[in-house]
Amino acid sequence: MDQLTLAVVSRNYFNLPCWIGLHAGLFAAEGIDLRIDHIEGIEEVNDRLRDGRAQLAYGVTEHVILEAEAGGALRIIGGNVNRLPFSFIARAGIGSYAGLRGKRIGVSSLRAGSSSLIIRLLARHGLHWPGDYELVPCGPILARWDLLRSGGIDAGLQGAPLDQMALDEGFVSLGNPRDEVPEFQFTSLDVDAGWAAGHRDLTLRFCRGFLAAHERFYADQATASRIAMQESGIAQRYADRAWADYTRDAIFPRDGQASEAGVKALIEISSLIRELPARPRHAADYIDRTWLAEARASL
Structure with a gap:
């Protein structure tokens, strides 16, 4: 072998x-x-x-x-x-992309990965980095999930099946990025x-x-x-x-x-x-x- x-x-x-x-x-x-x-x-x-x-x-x-x-x-x-297998998951009380103004958003890395996608998606909804929100490099989706549950970040992309687990725990989905970026x-x-x-x-x-x-x-x-x-x-x-x-x-x-x-x-x-x-x-x-x-x- x-x-x-x-x-x-x-x-x-x-x-x-x-x-x-x-x-x-x-x-x-x-x-x-x-x-x-x-x-x-x-x-x-x-x-x-x-x-x-x-x-x-x-x-x-x-x-x-x-x-x-x-x-x-x-x-x-x-x-x-x-x-993209993600949903944009946020803590309870954030009901729209506008609600992310001034908030902390978890990404895998500032150099590559989810950061470019987040910046593009939020720009389409009138929010621009770095002035309107903070990007927090926190590693892959399991690390983002832990920080979301602990309050270290306010939102972040969560891939299936963690997005469904988040909804069952009371978090909210602001949308599916695949609707805007199909490939x-x-x-x-x-x-x-x-x-x-x-x-x-x-x-x-x-x-x-x-x-x-x-x-x-x-x-x-x-x-x-x-x-x-x-x-x-x-x-x-x-x-x-x-x-x-x-x-x-x-x-x-x-x-x-x-x-x-x-x-x-x-x-x-x-x-x-x-x-x-x-x-x-x-x-x-x-x-x-x-x-x-x-x-x-x-x-």
Whole structure:
């Protein structure tokens, strides 16, 4: 068995396809002993990919774009969260976006991730950063959930199923960002292009397990919900509800591919608030589709 390490952000539902691949033996069937490292700092995921502590990552897609602009070798080779699975959750008493004026809003990071999306969404509702509200970098959605419940922040994006859990605990939803931004490549399967080229057979075998895991997610709700409960500790009603949301809206891509439209939307939104004049505007430049294409052809 060949050992591989996949770095992922926190222990949340976003990781479910690769959790399925691990628990259902889909990577083992390809001769891979997969280790999944759950990391709370979103920047550290790409740090580990860059320095070789991890060979693949479910990373924040904007980090790959920033890395590529700096001359780095990170590339998107597959999809993960291809459409936004979030609700904008606020504490009770905040009934509209206008109610966020002067409030503290949690984001994963000021450098990438949810911050650009938040700034764009609130600007559409007449609130502008930094004058009208404070952004609080607090890490991924589990950390935001803890801060929301403790009063450390007033609002933040919460992904399914945490958004439903929040509503059941008395928090309120100000809306679904997907209504305003239907395509957005939030996270993706990323790799160092040099490492992949030097480990071609291993990368292709991982990609075959990756494709099988996405198909199993869509085809087998019972397995998907059982593994989601086992890995994240959520109750079955939330696991089942999340599965329904993710399959209905194709948040995970059934074919495993990244979304060019989603990457394009990410570039356009983040470029409005980050001074990156060297940024190319072609989403396809960041995606290498050859790995999944060859893996599928070999099935």
